[in-house]
Amino acid sequence: MSDTNTMAVAHPLPEEHVAHQFHDAQQQYESGNLGMWLFLLTEVMFFGGMFGAYAVYRAWSPEAFKLAAATTNVPLGAFNTVVLIVSSLTMALAVQSAQLGKQKRLQLMLVLTMIFGAAFLGVKAVEYSEKWHHHHVPGLNWQWEGEGPREVQILFCLYFAMTGMHAIHMVVGFGIMLWLLMTARRGVYTASYYNPVEISGLYWHFVDIVWIFLFPLLYLI
Amino acid sequence: MTHHDQHGHSQGGVHAHISSTGMYVTIFFVLMICTILTYAVSTIDLGAFNFVVAIGIAVFKASLVILYFMHVKWSQILTKLAVVVAVIFLLILLLLTATDYTSRNWLPDQPGWEKHQVLR
Numbered sequence: 612m613s614d615t616n617t618m619a620v621a622h623p624l625p626e627e628h629v630a631h632q633f634h635d636a637q638q639q640y641e642s643g644n645l646g647m648w649l650f651l652l653t654e655v656m657f658f659g660g661m662f663g664a665y666a667v668y669r670a671w672s673p674e675a676f677k678l679a680a681a682t683t684n685v686p687l688g689a690f691n692t693v694v695l696i697v698s699s700l701t702m703a704l705a706v707q708s709a710q711l712g713k714q715k716r717l718q719l720m721l722v723l724t725m726i727f728g729a730a731f732l733g734v735k736a737v738e739y740s741e742k743w744h745h746h747h748v749p750g751l752n753w754q755w756e757g758e759g760p761r762e763v764q765i766l767f768c769l770y771f772a773m774t775g776m777h778a779i780h781m782v783v784g785f786g787i788m789l790w791l792l793m794t795a796r797r798g799v800y801t802a803s804y805y806n807p808v809e810i811s812g813l814y815w816h817f818v819d820i821v822w823i824f825l826f827p828l829l830y831l832i
Numbered sequence: 833m834t835h836h837d838q839h840g841h842s843q844g845g846v847h848a849h850i851s852s853t854g855m856y857v858t859i860f861f862v863l864m865i866c867t868i869l870t871y872a873v874s875t876i877d878l879g880a881f882n883f884v885v886a887i888g889i890a891v892f893k894a895s896l897v898i899l900y901f902m903h904v905k906w907s908q909i910l911t912k913l914a915v916v917v918a919v920i921f922l923l924i925l926l927l928l929t930a931t932d933y934t935s936r937n938w939l940p941d942q943p944g945w946e947k948h949q950v951l952r
Contacts, residue, residue, distance in 0.1 A: 636846050637845075637846055637847055640846040641910070644907065644911055645914060648911050648918075649914055652918040656922070659921075659922045659925045660925070662926065663926050663929045667929060670933060672950050674951050675951050689871060692867050693867065696863045696864060699860075699897065699901055700856060700859075700860040703851075703856050704853065704856060707853065710850045758951055759950075759951030802845075803845040803846060805846075812902070813902050816898075816902050817902075820894045820898070823890050823893045823894055823897070824887075824890045824894070826867075826870070827874065827889075827890055828886070831870065831871065831874035832874055832883050832886050
């Protein structure tokens with residue numbers, strides 16, 4: 612990796628940005644970061660429960676998994692994977708822009724991240740409506756002519772639980788981006804104070820990682 | 833390249849690593865290549881190895897995102913510890929569930945247990 616063009620910078624921080632309980636800006640920065648990671652740890656366990664259920668039911672009926680996976684729209688899933696990776700790149704560049712104090716670039720990257728996030732949710736809505744059209748929605752609109760209706764139905768339950776919880780996280784992420792954009796337009800974030808941009812970025816990347824696992828598990832294998 | 837050393841105790845700014853745009857774009861392209869690879873491998877029938885390869889590539893992609901996009905490579909030791917703990921907790925959750933699931937059939941059937949024919 613080309614790490615040569617990197618640098619460590621320090622800027623004087625306006626005093627009002629350091630909350631009273633912190634010793635200095637560095638401690639505040641590291642505490643905020645660690646706090647976000649502890650939250651992400653709980654999120655790992657939250658999604659981990661569903662991945663555990665997936666693993667058990669996959670071992671229980673591998674054949675039903677193949678049947679269910681065959682009905683998913685792989686091109687749309689692949690497109691959404693690309694969209695999310697691009698949004699992670701723009702999010703990372705948004706944090707970098709904030710670190711460098713580039714206000715316009717920060718706002719541009721936040722807007723791009725929101726556009727890609729919205730595109731992901733739009734494609735997801737198309738996929739859900741396809742599922743509804745084919746009567747593949749357990750509980751509400753369910754019909755399965757092929758083998759193992761009971762086993763396949765459980766897999767569709769997992770599909771909607773996992774992609775649904777992921778989509779809700781995307782909606783929350785979109786809201787956070789909107790808030791970041793509004794505060795960024797007021798010039799709140801500078802090279803010496805950008806904690807909210809950085810830890811919101813951590814959340815966005817986490818949601819991307821969840822999809823990195825969901826795509827192969829639900830669409831491909 | 834600027835190196836201010838005003839990391840004092842009372843005031844001072846934030847010391848954090850700032851990665852170059854080139855590095856982010858490089859990681860982005862590696863992630864894209866991995867995504868194409870994931871799809872390509874899934875079209876080949878490798879039996880049980882399809883699952884192993886898909887998860888392996890996903891773990892590699894997630895590691896890249898965590899280390900470079902989420903800056904853990906340059907994070908303080910406590911943050912690194914939190915990431916490792918998250919992985920350990922997840923493994924405890926998944927592996928202990930797996931031990932229960934795989935050892936269920938070691939016991940003889942108990943009265944009252946219903947047998948159900950599963951599609952395999």
